Amino acid sequence: MKIGQKLRKLRMADSLTQEELASRADLTKGYISQLENDATSPAISTLKDILDVFGVSISEFFAEPHESQVVFGKDSTVIATEEDGIRVELLVPGAQNRTMDPALITLQAGEAMEEQSLHEGEEFGFLLSGRIELTLDDKAYMVKKNECFFFPSDQRHAVRNIGSGVAKILWVVTPPTFEYKGK
Structure with missing residues (x-):
């Protein structure tokens, strides 16, 4: 160039x-x-x-521009947490150095993620399968397969699988906040 x-x-x-x-x-x-x-x-x-x-x-x-990875396959994912019917997979490794953090959240029937504390940023989710209840502060929203949600992260938020099957959510947070708890 x-x-x-x-x-x-x-x-x-x-x-x-x-x-x-x-x-x-x-x-x-x-x-x-x-x-x-x-x-x-x-x-x-x-x-x-x-x-x-x-x-x-x-x-x-x-300096020569360094080629960054663009495509991430299944072998790139990192399991951040897997316990009590909840699985959080970080889809892009090293998201702490990026402006967003995409994750795949899998919730077994009846399972709920812990309420997340307030933080800066925004959150987006797309429901790939199942049915969930998204609670923001004290208001609950039902989200069905192929629907999405978006909200500023300055609200208490939680999600619960209210369907009879597995719920899978493609969830993107900016700035990155998903924590690796490791096994």
Whole structure:
């Protein structure tokens, strides 16, 4: 990737306009545009000034991008907990270093997860099978197969399988909060 493309990518990731970046780096919008279009090359000191805006070092900027895993199979999952008819599988290992934590929750008939304490973030769930009762603070909601739920995590929340079969929930929390209890 060329210098200009990498700079544009950094700028867009920080939601900055060319004008905002130019102002923060004490440059002109025209110069930033020329850099991004690879019409000119920056002096090392100028590049450092721009990268300082993003909190990126010159060595990080020129480092080869590391290929991250995109697809995770069954062998990637980690069993966070498996007890009393409740199984929590972490679907993406190392979620503590990410902004979300996807998990597969399996509840046997009649089982309930402990009430979760308040925390920052948001939660989303999609019911793959079964029927559950989701309780937020003091209000209960029935969720059926192929329905989903979404709520801010600043409420007490619990889930209980109210069906006669197994309930499976694809549950995504941001930021990550599922705990590995291990065996």
